[in-house]
Amino acid sequence: MNLKNLYHSFLLHLADSSLIIAQRNGECCAHGPILEQDIAITNITLDLLGQSRNFYQYAAQRLNEANGSSETEDTLAYHRGERDFKNFLLCELPNGDWAQTITRQFLFSCFQQLLFEKLSKSNDEHLAAIANKSLKEIQYHVKWSSEWVIRLGDGTEESHERMKKAIDYLWPYTGEMFMPATYDIINLEDLKSIWLNKVEAVLQEATLSVPANTFMHSGGKSGVHTEHLGFLLAEMQYLQRTYPGAEW
Amino acid sequence: MTYTKEQILSFLAEVSDPEIPVLSILDMGIVRDIIMADEMADIVITPTYSGCPAMDAIGFDIKMKLLEKGIQKVKITHVLHPAWTTDWMSESGKQKLKAYGIAPPQSSSARINRLLFDEVTGIECPRCHSVNTKLLSEFGSTACKALYQCNDCKEPFDYFKCH
Numbered sequence: 001m002n003l004k005n006l007y008h009s010f011l012l013h014l015a016d017s018s019l020i021i022a023q024r025n026g027e028c029c030a031h032g033p034i035l036e037q038d039i040a041i042t043n044i045t046l047d048l049l050g051q052s053r054n055f056y057q058y059a060a061q062r063l064n065e066a067n068g069s070s071e072t073e074d075t076l077a078y079h080r081g082e083r084d085f086k087n088f089l090l091c092e093l094p095n096g097d098w099a100q101t102i103t104r105q106f107l108f109s110c111f112q113q114l115l116f117e118k119l120s121k122s123n124d125e126h127l128a129a130i131a132n133k134s135l136k137e138i139q140y141h142v143k144w145s146s147e148w149v150i151r152l153g154d155g156t157e158e159s160h161e162r163m164k165k166a167i168d169y170l171w172p173y174t175g176e177m178f179m180p181a182t183y184d185i186i187n188l189e190d191l192k193s194i195w196l197n198k199v200e201a202v203l204q205e206a207t208l209s210v211p212a213n214t215f216m217h218s219g220g221k222s223g224v225h226t227e228h229l230g231f232l233l234a235e236m237q238y239l240q241r242t243y244p245g246a247e248w
Numbered sequence: 249m250t251y252t253k254e255q256i257l258s259f260l261a262e263v264s265d266p267e268i269p270v271l272s273i274l275d276m277g278i279v280r281d282i283i284m285a286d287e288m289a290d291i292v293i294t295p296t297y298s299g300c301p302a303m304d305a306i307g308f309d310i311k312m313k314l315l316e317k318g319i320q321k322v323k324i325t326h327v328l329h330p331a332w333t334t335d336w337m338s339e340s341g342k343q344k345l346k347a348y349g350i351a352p353p354q355s356s357s358a359r360i361n362r363l364l365f366d367e368v369t370g371i372e373c374p375r376c377h378s379v380n381t382k383l384l385s386e387f388g389s390t391a392c393k394a395l396y397q398c399n400d401c402k403e404p405f406d407y408f409k410c411h
């Protein structure tokens with residue numbers, strides 16, 4: 001795939017992050033802690049999957065116009081390898097317990113909301129339209145996940161401990177969201193302090209705090225992933241890899 | 249034979265939403281435009297939600313309905329902007345929704361509550377019409393609905409949430 005045009009990489013990065021966290025959340029289907037929350041997390045999955053489809057379709061169109069290729073949303077999702085995926089490492093981390101699943105969603109949704117507010121003002125009308133559409137859904141994701149962070153953090157001794165563990169585990173993967181890649185078009189430094197304030201306010205209400213350790217992992221945005229992504233892709237891409245182009 | 253936009257619209261009124269069959273796609277407000285050029289009818293539709301799994305089925309149903317009416321050249325165009333809002337749902341659609349057992353969305357999309365742990369109150373129970381109801385979950389049986397329960401008749405019900 002010819003990715004000389006950095007804008008194409010940026011679109012794929014957006015698509016990949018939404019798809020990979022959707023795939024992770026989708027693992028909760030029929031495994032949620034209670035029926036209502038099983039339905040909630042899979043509804044969020046559907047929103048994120050819809051976002052990724054919109055980004056992949058647009059990326060395919062732009063790629064094909066530029067390179068005369070014949071990419072589709074499906075070739076981009078199913079026929080690219082691990083090193084081609086540009087999603088945040090945060091999105092590919094395992095679900096762990098419910099505390100870890102909802103904390104990952106919380107950290108990601110808070111970021112997405114800020115990023116998409118910027119993208120919704122983009123000069124690229126199609127990108128702005130996708131962002132605008134998504135924002136309506138993201139506000140529900142932010143509210144839902146924030147409430148869970150507070151409910152569990154300020155809950156029982158056990159739930160509080162599990163939330164602490166989840167945040168300690170996930171926090172070192174949040175820095176990557178603000179480290180610019182060659183293809184980023186948004187000034188991420190601007191978003192960082194707004195994101196941090198927002199996250200800290202919810203954590204405080206949840207009687208939790210931001211970990212003191214500030215070491216941050218990176219690499220996802222440029223295709224260098226944790227050991228978890230390969231397994232995720234193997235499962236997600238299996239059918240299309242085995243029977244390329246298979247349809248329902 | 250060529251058709252007017254009004255004729256096409258009356259045909260589309262017969263296409264129902266796959267997930268809420270009492271509503272037509274016109275009631276839902278997802279048909280944004282009809283462009284007639286030569287023999288081709290271009291039907292412009294917008295998704296309710298980014299991940300709405302019904303969009304492909306709706307496109308297919310439109311083509312089948314128009315074919316049944318003798319229109320062979322049909323194109324389905326998807327648009328995302330402006331983003332769909334529950335404010336576009338027709339008044340008669342809201343009444344049909346209620347009769348079907350789903351509480352219709354409140355009139356303005358400004359009624360989306362962003363405050364944590366705060367819920368939209370006063371949603372009328374479609375069965376006993378009590379407004380003494382409570383939110384069970386912000387996410388219901390499909391992406392567009394929330395789950396409520398009536399405190400009086402105790403029945404749980406779907407609320408078509410504002411969007």
Ligand SMILES: [Zn+2]
Nearest residue numbers: 373376398401
């Ligand atoms: Zn009732």
